[in-house]
Amino acid sequence: MKLILDVQGFKLEKNKFIVKELAGFDGFRICHYIFKAPFPFDHLSPDLQRQAHWLTENHHCIAWDAGFTPQHLFCKIMMDLSNSYDIIYIKGLEKANYIRQFINKPVVEFDEQPTLRMSHPKCVNHSKTQCICALSNVFYLYEHFIMTFQ
Ligand SMILES: [Zn+2]
Known part of the structure; x- marks a missing residue:
């Protein structure tokens, strides 16, 4: 079974990505x-x-301090997803490479271009009505890429 994933986050030193929002959609769940x-x-x-502030104001619109899931559970969540799905789709090479560190199943990337547009977020964690929401992204990607393959 296929899973579409998206992550939104912040950058740390040496361009290291730190996840803030993770969403997945398989067409049903x-x-x-x-x-x-x-x-x-x-x-x-x-x-x-400054970079984090910009992302919070202009991109995903989630504060650095938001959230309740401890960071160390990301690895466990990825392992569980890895056991449940045969193939993972994600948009963009950087995100695909990030996810590949945690998942032992094929990770296929959709082209980075065209980039996803801001939209009404599909979850309640964003401070603005137009932003980049990982949950909105996985619904959009499923509809535009996976459904057209079938
Ligand atoms: Zn969201």
Whole structure:
């Protein structure tokens, strides 16, 4: 069975990605998590604080401090998904490579272009009515890529 995944997050030192929102959709069921911050906001360098602030204001619109799922559970959640699905689809090479570190099933990437547009978020975790929501993205990707394959 196929699963469409999307992640939204922040960047740490050395361009390391840290997940904030994870969503998955297989056509019937969803999974959705908002992860706690790995450490307090003021531990980020001023430059990374500015970048995080920009993402919170203009992109995914989720605060650094939002969320209840501990970061260390990301690995376990990915292992469970890996056991439940034969193939994982995700948009963009960077995200695909990120997910490949945690999943032992084929991860297929949709082209980065055209990029996904802002829309009304499908979950309640965003502070703006137009933003990038991982849950909206997986519904959109399922409809536009998977349904047209079948
Ligand atoms: Zn969302």
